[in-house]
Amino acid sequence: MKRNRMSLQDIATLAGLTKMTVSRYMRDPSKVSERSRGAIDEVMRQHNYIPNRLPEILSGAGSRTLGVIIPSFRNQIFSDVLEGIQQVAEKHGYQTIIASDNYDPQVGQEKIITLLSYHIDGLLLTGTQHTQTARDYLKTSGIPVAELMEITAEPLDIQVGFDNRQAAFDMTTEFIRRGKQQMVFIGAMDDPRDASRYQGMTQALQRSGLSGQHYLPGAISSMALGRRLFQQIITQHPQTDAIFCTNDDLAMGVLLECQARQIRVPEDIAIAGFHGLDIGSANQQKLASVITPRLEMGQVATGLLIAQLEERRKAGTETVDLGYRLFNGDTL
Amino acid sequence: MKRNRMSLQDIATLAGLTKMTVSRYMRDPSKVSERSRGAIDEVMRQHNYIPNRLPEILSGAGSRTLGVIIPSFRNQIFSDVLEGIQQVAEKHGYQTIIASDNYDPQVGQEKIITLLSYHIDGLLLTGTQHTQTARDYLKTSGIPVAELMEITAEPLDIQVGFDNRQAAFDMTTEFIRRGKQQMVFIGAMDDPRDASRYQGMTQALQRSGLSGQHYLPGAISSMALGRRLFQQIITQHPQTDAIFCTNDDLAMGVLLECQARQIRVPEDIAIAGFHGLDIGSANQQKLASVITPRLEMGQVATGLLIAQLEERRKAGTETVDLGYRLFNGDTL
DNA sequence: TTGAAAGCGCTAACAG
DNA sequence: CTGTTAGCGCTTTCAA
Numbered sequence: 067m068k069r070n071r072m073s074l075q076d077i078a079t080l081a082g083l084t085k086m087t088v089s090r091y092m093r094d095p096s097k098v099s100e101r102s103r104g105a106i107d108e109v110m111r112q113h114n115y116i117p118n119r120l121p122e123i124l125s126g127a128g129s130r131t132l133g134v135i136i137p138s139f140r141n142q143i144f145s146d147v148l149e150g151i152q153q154v155a156e157k158h159g160y161q162t163i164i165a166s167d168n169y170d171p172q173v174g175q176e177k178i179i180t181l182l183s184y185h186i187d188g189l190l191l192t193g194t195q196h197t198q199t200a201r202d203y204l205k206t207s208g209i210p211v212a213e214l215m216e217i218t219a220e221p222l223d224i225q226v227g228f229d230n231r232q233a234a235f236d237m238t239t240e241f242i243r244r245g246k247q248q249m250v251f252i253g254a255m256d257d258p259r260d261a262s263r264y265q266g267m268t269q270a271l272q273r274s275g276l277s278g279q280h281y282l283p284g285a286i287s288s289m290a291l292g293r294r295l296f297q298q299i300i301t302q303h304p305q306t307d308a309i310f311c312t313n314d315d316l317a318m319g320v321l322l323e324c325q326a327r328q329i330r331v332p333e334d335i336a337i338a339g340f341h342g343l344d345i346g347s348a349n350q351q352k353l354a355s356v357i358t359p360r361l362e363m364g365q366v367a368t369g370l371l372i373a374q375l376e377e378r379r380k381a382g383t384e385t386v387d388l389g390y391r392l393f394n395g396d397t398l
Numbered sequence: 399m400k401r402n403r404m405s406l407q408d409i410a411t412l413a414g415l416t417k418m419t420v421s422r423y424m425r426d427p428s429k430v431s432e433r434s435r436g437a438i439d440e441v442m443r444q445h446n447y448i449p450n451r452l453p454e455i456l457s458g459a460g461s462r463t464l465g466v467i468i469p470s471f472r473n474q475i476f477s478d479v480l481e482g483i484q485q486v487a488e489k490h491g492y493q494t495i496i497a498s499d500n501y502d503p504q505v506g507q508e509k510i511i512t513l514l515s516y517h518i519d520g521l522l523l524t525g526t527q528h529t530q531t532a533r534d535y536l537k538t539s540g541i542p543v544a545e546l547m548e549i550t551a552e553p554l555d556i557q558v559g560f561d562n563r564q565a566a567f568d569m570t571t572e573f574i575r576r577g578k579q580q581m582v583f584i585g586a587m588d589d590p591r592d593a594s595r596y597q598g599m600t601q602a603l604q605r606s607g608l609s610g611q612h613y614l615p616g617a618i619s620s621m622a623l624g625r626r627l628f629q630q631i632i633t634q635h636p637q638t639d640a641i642f643c644t645n646d647d648l649a650m651g652v653l654l655e656c657q658a659r660q661i662r663v664p665e666d667i668a669i670a671g672f673h674g675l676d677i678g679s680a681n682q683q684k685l686a687s688v689i690t691p692r693l694e695m696g697q698v699a700t701g702l703l704i705a706q707l708e709e710r711r712k713a714g715t716e717t718v719d720l721g722y723r724l725f726n727g728d729t730l
Numbered sequence: 731t732t733g734a735a736a737g738c739g740c741t742a743a744c745a746g
Numbered sequence: 747c748t749g750t751t752a753g754c755g756c757t758t759t760c761a762a
Contacts, residue, residue: 070458071539073739084749089741099747114531114538119515120456121740125754126402139481142474149471152498161512164496166484180493183451199446206446207403289680315676322682344647345677348621350654405755416733421757431731453756457738 072115080113081105092117123185131161132371133181133189137169137257140286143313143341143360144192147214150364151190158372160187169255175200182207188371190364194218194225195258210374212367215259217387224374225385226367230259233356233390234266237310237338240354242274244398246308246336249278250299252320253312254287260312263340267310279303287312289345292319300327307335314339314346314355321353321397337397352395359388404447412445413437424449455517463493464703465513465521469501469589472618475645475673475692476524479546482696483522490704492519501587507532514539520703522696526550526557527590542706544699547591549719556706557717558699562591565688565722566598569642569670572686574606576730578640578668581610582631584652585644586619592644595672599642611635619644621677624651632659639667646671646678646687653685653729669729684727691720 074085074092081088083102090097091106098106123129132155136144148164155162163181167174175197181189182203189204189211196204204211204222212224241249251267253260264280271278281295292315299306311317317339324331331337331351338354339346346353366386374381406417406424413420415434422429423438430438455461464487468476480496487494495513499506507529513521514535521536521543528536536543536554544556573581583599585592596612603610613627624647631638643649649671656663663669663683670686671678678685698718706713 075739085740086750087748090748093741097747102747114535116511116514116535116539118456118517118739120452120517121738121754123754124450124452124456124739124756125741127741127754139477139484142477145471145474145477152471161495161497161516163493165493179448182448184493185450185452203446203448207448289676293680319680322680325682344621348625348651348654350657407755417756418734419732422732425757429731434731450755453738453754455738456740456755457757459738459757 071118072113073118074115077106077109077113077115080109128187128375129161129185130159131163131184131186132368133178133184133186134162134164135174135177135181135190136164136166136192137255138166138286141313142315142343143358146360147192147364150361150366151368152364154365154368154372158376160368160372169257171195171197171200175203179203182209187375188212190214190367190371193258194221196222210371212371214363214367216262217385221383221385223381223383224367224370225383226363226370226388227386228358228363228388228390230262231266231269233340233358233392234263234310235270236266236392237354237356238267238270240392240394240398241308241310241336241338242270242276244332244336247276248303248306249276249308249310250303250306251278251280251310251312252292252295252299252316253280253282254285254291254316256282256284263310263312279306287316289315289319289322292316293323294319296320296323300329309335309337311337311339314341314343314353317353317355317397318345318349321349321351331397338395342391342393346395347393351397352393354395354398355393357391357393359390362388403450404445405450406447409438409441409445409447412441460519460707461493461517462491463495463516463518464700465510465516465518466494466496467506467509467513467522468496468498468524469587470498470618473645474647474675475690478692479524479696482693482698483700484696486697486700486704490708492700492704501589503527503529503532507535511535514541519707520544522546522699522703525590526553528554542703544703546695546699548594549717553715553717555713555715556699556702557715558695558702558720559718560690560695560720560722562594563598563601565672565690565724566595566642567602568598568724569686569688570599570602572724572726572730573640573642573668573670574602574608576664576668579608580635580638581608581640581642582635582638583610583612583642583644584624584627584631584648585612585614586617586623586648588614588616595642595644611638619648621647621651621654624648625655626651628652628655632661641667641669643669643671646673646675646685649685649687649729650677650681653681653683663729670727674723674725678727679725683729684725686727686730687725689723689725691722694720 078085165177211222342357410417497509543554674689
């Protein structure tokens with residue numbers, strides 16, 4: 067019932083050896099004599115020794131720990147990415163320390179510094195929007211960084227994502243091809259991904275001499291939010307014939323509200339979402355969406371990050387575009 | 399571009415002081431002279447000093463870090479709990495290290511030991527099913543542990559949850575009150591919560607001289623899974639008139655499949671889910687469900703855990719039952 | 731107000 | 747095969 071945990075020294079004393087022998091045993095039992103092994107085995111079994119990773123990390127060995135910062139836990143998108151990260155990290159024996167920044171680069175900066183103070187070996191970030199201070203710290207730290215979900219011209223190190231702008235451009239083009247003319251974009255937290263998607267839509271519209279509206283609630287997406295926003299939209303812009311949402315839950319909310327109002331989808335109003343979530347594809351009337359590789363982004367980014375760490379090469383920058391797929395469903 | 403990060407010593411040398419003075423400055427700038435303060439300020443600004451938390455933690459101060467183990471990131475239930483944990487941890491200046499055990503107590507045991515080796519101050523676990531070895535390590539470590547999502551007779555320290563069995567009992571009673579006789583329970587990963595819920599249903603049925611079926615796919619719940627299982631159920635037990643699911647996504651899958659098959663809900667088949675997710679309550683036909691306090695469980699458990707840590711009292715065990723609410727919706 | 735010494739628990743390097 | 751020494755970078759304590 068002691069306040070202090072058992073140390074290697076304690077084990078060694080109990081086994082009549084020095085901590086060095088016990089240390090060797092821990093890393094590779096075959097490196098100590100049969101005799102010692104038995105003695106240590108016995109003591110260990112009785113005392114639930116908890117290894118202490120800190121001294122080793124403190125003396126400059128790696129920590130086999132990756133930092134992860136996501137905007138929010140309450141968004142399935144990032145849960146999927148996290149799952150991918152965990153899978154690969156676990157496979158390679160890496161721990162993860164996860165923090166969330168609530169979509170705020172300033173908070174993100176603090177989290178980055180905190181994670182660095184724990185001696186993480188590498189860092190996975192969402193998006194490419196970081197404060198200058200954060201960039202400075204990251205450069206000083208010298209650890210490899212992976213940015214997920216977006217592709218930009220200037221990766222810090224590793225970048226794994228897809229082209230949000232192009233995806234929205236393509237989906238919008240599909241709306242137009244089907245004769246829709248009065249499009250509205252519904253965003254959520256107004257993060258850079260939302261912005262790129264809106265930009266893509268605008269560009270596609272412009273190419274056809276059209277223009278569109280947009281709603282940026284600055285809130286986390288949900289079905290309830292989608293319903294609420296659609297009520298607003300249909301009042302303010304009754305001529306709307308197409309709605310493109312930055313997330314499938316928003317789009318499902320819109321779809322349900324259309325059903326409630328006897329608005330025909332897609333004849334009166336066409337709807338598309340983003341990400342290709344279960345919620346949309348399992349629906350009776352399948353939701354059109356841009357299917358994104360969320361799990362894969364986590365997996366690939368973590369794999370590349372660990373590869374850099376293991377090979378101890380600080381390779382040049384590396385960008386992987388995992389692409390996306392348009393799913394037309396029944397709402398387009 | 400050095401491989402080694404800057405230490406307090408380095409800063410001190412550059413500022414013409416000793417590391418002790420810089421250390422004091424870091425904790426409280428008013429504890430050093432105006433002169434020193436200026437010198438340190440200046441050096442700091444130029445070098446992005448990253449504090450090193452390890453030495454302090456190593457020498458026995460707390461780490462202000464909590465460990466968290468959840469079954470999976472791909473289940474909104476735990477994302478909500480996580481969010482609650484993060485909110486409170488952040489407010490009190492605590493970091494979290496999060497791991498997932500894929501619903502496997504054996505994996506959970508490993509994760510517990512790993513987290514302990516990082517000197518966490520406290521630990522939040524999902525559920526109350528732990529290996530004996532895990533229990534031994536936890537006791538030896540002496541840190542306070544919070545168990546979430548369930549209420550049992552023997553908490554380790556803190557337990558924050560609700561009565562899964564009673565909740566299912568109550569919901570089943572409601573089914574029966576409405577004349578349903580042929581109930582089927584759909585579980586997911588067959589974790590102890592699933593088991594308690596199934597038990598609650600069985601008890602309520604027995605009280606009325608009824609019995610029920612159950613399906614335990616051993617997979618993570620999803621709408622698609624719900625649809626698939628319902629197809630099986632309706633084939634194998636065509637007389638089924640009520641379906642109770644351990645999660646709302648499963649229930650929504652069932653509901654959609656009913657719609658596809660022109661089965662009237664709730665007249666032909668009544669449906670209820672569990673947790674009260676957006677997906678069910680935002681639906682046109684509102685899904686009956688047991689509404690659970692997921693965010694609150696995370697918040698309350700973390701608050702209690704931190705309170706114990708700050709007061710340095712290893713209080714006796716503490717159990718908080720946050721309850722649940724039945725929502726009858728339109729499917730009952 | 732500042733400095734010097736000791737120590738947290740481990741492992742790398744070197745000896746025996 | 748096993749032991750000894752030194753050191754990672756802080757903070758605590760004691761001293762000046």
